[in-house]
Amino acid sequence: MRASRLLSLLLLLQTRGRMTATDLAEELEVSVRTVYRDVEALSAAGVPVYADRGPAGGYQLLDGYRTKLNGLTAEEASSLFLAGLPGPAAELGLAEVAANAELKLLAALPPEPRSHAARMRERFLLDVPSWYRGADDAPHLGEVAEAVWERRPIKMTYRRWGKQEVERVLNPYGLVLKGGSWYMVAAPAGGSPRTYRVSRVLTLCTLPGHFDSPAGFDLATFWHEYSKEFRERMYKAEAVVRLAPGMDDLFAYTMGADVGAAALAAAGEPDAEGWRTLTIPIESITHARWLLLRMGAAVEVLGPPELRSLMSEAVAELGKMYG
Template sequence: MRTVYRDVEALAGAGVPVYADRGPAGGYRLLDGYRTRLNGLTAAEASSLFLAGLPGPAAALGLGDSAANAGLKLLAALPPEPRSHAARMRERFHLDVPGWYRDADEVPFLSQVSEAVWGQHPLRMTYQRWGRQVVERVVEPYGLVLKAGSWYLVAAPAGQHPRTYRVARIRSALTLPEVFERPQSFDLEDFWCRYAKDFRERMYTAEVVVRVAPGIDDLLRYTLGGDVVDAALAGAGEPDADGWRTLTVAVESITHARWLLLRLGERVEVLDPPQLRGLMAETIANLAKMYG
């Protein structure tokens, strides 16, 4: 009897609406219509699950129906208040991952690759490298990453460190029957963060010094990249009397910088290096000649 009382008291203390019904046929009852919160989810927590942007990627992985069904089951299992919040979140917010003016990659082997990742099966694939050279690789697939609408496979060739492969460049794939041992120390999120940081550092191999007109910070970010421009602005000195600032900006190459900076027209002037200043002048002279 004492155990029952203690349990009922504990349930009431946890927020479960248990009440006593006195009389000969009485006892303890649960409030009609009460349903427990799914794993204790709050309204905000339940809503956030429907803002995960999963329908598109799940469909690409062959899990579109499963994701949709899971969403319906989650909604049905929620109490009224969190269910209402989650439904409004789904009605009012939509995540579209790829950038403007580009389609998502064609990834005919994504489902097969994901199954190899999940089952820890080696993958024999032919892969088209950036120089259009097609090579054959046998890799141990550790994970998949979706970045800006493009899928990347993180995998290790036999006896080597993990590398990244763009799934859209896989030209054929064969799942091997063996099962490999995935390193327990490997963390996909940590690997990708380090890879992305190293990639940015390797990508920007040169620096240029430019004068920029006032009021074009957003255009600079759009043209040259937000991280690059923010770093340049943080190290910039005070504007001159006309509001122009001198920035040192990291770029992929001098040639690439020419085409990027030409987009800014007369609102930017290259100061250094002389090679880039010469390329700008040459291009502008050719344009003036073309247009008379």
């Protein structure tokens, strides 16, 4: 256990440069006193690590020192190849680079981790887009990625929902791939970050100068909070329905895994005929009508009255069409 921690400490200093004992303790999830002991152990082993005193000080490796030891276990090496996404890499113009990096990593691994990694690549594949939905066509993705990487502001024409076109000058903080679609997290100078679907960018040019991301901004944290708030904003109302027996899988597929599972878990006991009453979040009355009609007679809407009325009207129209 300690050997693994010492290696992690060494690699942290090698990849990040100067770090304080407090920062190292947080990364390694140990006490500051343990960090002191581990640094002494590295020094005793001949690793040229030294401390800078003062408020801006910390531990640092001697300039030019590098270790070729990566310490990857077979499972760790395998996970790196499972994380490889050739499709997104190609979209970013990095397909050849990613392939070369994979070959070099395989060549550098000892026999056992190399064998695990090769099997992982042969037997597992990550396919990001969902069924019956292709990836977005995003012709400006490469330009956006370059601006994100170089921290350059951009000026773009963007098509909002409803096909309204707007012009924006933004600082692009990062890119996120979600369900086969690329999203740019960006903000005007001094403004709050928002998300923009890259496939909706109509024109784009990179502007002179550079920008710095706001202090404390973390792309993963922002996206997690944004996704949570988006779900809360999307479901503005509730509906009450009765679900026929044996239709749990169809209901979960229709409503979405998260919503379906939550509604089913909170449902009461079945009635004498096996039907269960569920409360489900909905985006709107009209959207819920479209969604629930897909289930046919497997579901009955109990409320709200407006939704039940719309369902009744739709069924009557269908009866006329097919009667």
